[in-house]
Amino acid sequence: MLIVTGKEIQVLVRERGALAVLFLLPLLVGSLYGTMQTQMARDSEANPIFLTVALANLDAGTFGVELSKALHGISILEVVEPETPEEAEAIVAEGRATAAIVIPADFTAQVDAYEPTQITVILDPADPQRAEIVNGIMKAAVSEVTIWGEVQYGVRTVLRDSGLLDDADPEAQRAAAAQSLGVIMTRINELRSDPPIRVSSEDLQGATVEGGITVFLAHMFPGITVMFVFFVVGVAGESLLHEREVGTLRRLLASPIPKAAVIAGKVLAFTLLVCLQVVVLFGTANIAFRMPLGRAPLALILLTVILGLVASALGMLVASFSKSAKQADSAGMILSFVLAGLGGAIAISQFPLARSGGPMATVAQLTPHAHAIEAYYRLMAEKGTLVDILPQLAVLLGMALLFGAIAARRFRFE
């Protein structure tokens, strides 16, 4: 078998046209697509959304000041502070700000008294999306003040109802309340910075999930790679039928090596070719675009080898249904495009097509592409391990065996 594999590799390295399709074309497509996506991501980082708000703070008290500080501290907000609510409203009307925020003069007093109060947000109706963002920011900022108010009210109520400070003078009572409030808020802030209950983006194994462009690249490059890996189908099918046409297969059948070794030798050669394809494409993507390779190299290798087996076996299957080498080549090329389309090899979102749900996802599951892309995604984007991709490996191996078995039954050596 290895003798046939060695010969096949010798023949393959001289097939410049096929090598260009299998290596150069995916490198070109991947590089262009990757560059485009990376550039778009950089543009997005360099030019974040920037909103201007006009803040009219009429309250000189603690909560008014704190709220103003909080708004100034939000990176995407540019805060201008006119003197009056009317001026703030005028700025919005002139389109110089997305929203006007008016903090009433009695804001701190009302919060202290645990009485209802209101912050007015005047939004620009011409820019509803940005206005909605400001609205969301204000709700978050106000909720912070509300917590302070609630805690303060609670402290005072407890001190009053307990009667512990009944005999103290008002100054001492205020000092005790302030001290209690300070202690509680300090603890709350500590809990925020080191919360007992964490919400973090982690997978089942505890690995941090990559985000943004990194995840997209870990979907995009494997997708393109898997698509071009299956171009091997036409090359492998053509190779087998060409041997039958020129008579070398006949000569091999007359030699002591068994028929199965002839086919297995070819399958192994094309599997190695696929492995080389993946190494070149993933290597380039990793070096040039920082595509993550995950943390399970052995699983990555195993997946790639099985992917190669599926593609090569499919090539043998195509050969078994084709009448000539030329027909096998054409059929393999068409099949690889169709399967790539159905299997979601061209990435258009962060996640593999098979995860999207719906009929397209169901159809995708019928292709080896979808399973291979899902497995690569789990390993590279989600830092999964071999255990995480066992279902995909099983499906791919099953497909390889099925294709191989049908090809072996159908193929005519003579």
Add this chain to the structure above:
Amino acid sequence: MPAILEVDNLVKKFGEFEAVKGVSFQVEEGEVFGLLGPNGAGKTTTISMLTGILAPTAGTARIGGYDVRTQMAQAKTLNGLVPQDLALYPTLSARANLEFFGRVYGLKGRDLKERVADVLRVVSLTERADQAIETFSGGMKRRVNIAAGLVHQPRLLFLDEPTVGVDPQSRNHIFESVLRLNRERGMSIIYTSHYMEEVELLCSRAAIIDEGRIIALDTIKNLIAMLGGGVIHVGVERADPTTRDAIAALPMVKEAVLLAPSVAAPPAPGAEADLHERAPLATGSVIKIVTEHSQQAVVSVIGYLNTHDIMLTSLEILEPNLESVFLHLTGKKLRD
């Protein structure tokens, strides 16, 4: 001499079609044996069964004592096959091709290198050994094709139509190589061809195969002797059994057979044929006459026809060779 190959009633069917219908023959060690027949006669199918490419439907064969039905793996180590097609990898060099075919027979290391160098010498291609096959002429490719069948030093070499599409110079080179292999190395060779002159030149014995059956098997000399001094095809306006018998009794005539006109039909319009291959241009009856001496028999026959007022419409003298033997046996030409 012991037999390297014993073929016993070998049959091959493809569905309902019986391509080989019970072929039996033996090839002795060191013999060059010819398998002569037209295209589609069953020569390649027979060879395919003997080399393990096809499984026989019935019958058996033994190569060096190994039964091809039960011990094909061992039998294959004794065989070498030079297929009709140029069964080579055109982008690889001659040396790479030969090394690969040597490896599939278990050769390796220095042994492999030496064997490859040796067969390159045999086919006179040492100088071009490292050039890709696709840069070779048709004749050179044929020679590498033969070398690939020799690299593992088989005891029995099957040469299946090795000169198809080869220029005369390369053809002569192939003949020399075949004879040298046989004489100097004692290699047994089965040579299939539809070129009777090749079989006459190279083989000591031959089987003539037609429609899946062996219709004659003997030494070349004996096969040709079947025709005596040659065969004459005489076209006449009319002929009957009485005329046939009278001709058969003439001096220098061994046998006379009345042929149906269709058997000796003229060649298709535009078809090329030399004098020896062309059938009599007759639309009436044709009498095939096996002679002891063709020229003297012609004189007798023409004299008889004149005497009996029978008009001669065509006359063809077939020199005694395997082509004539085939025509004599089947009524067909080898290259039909």
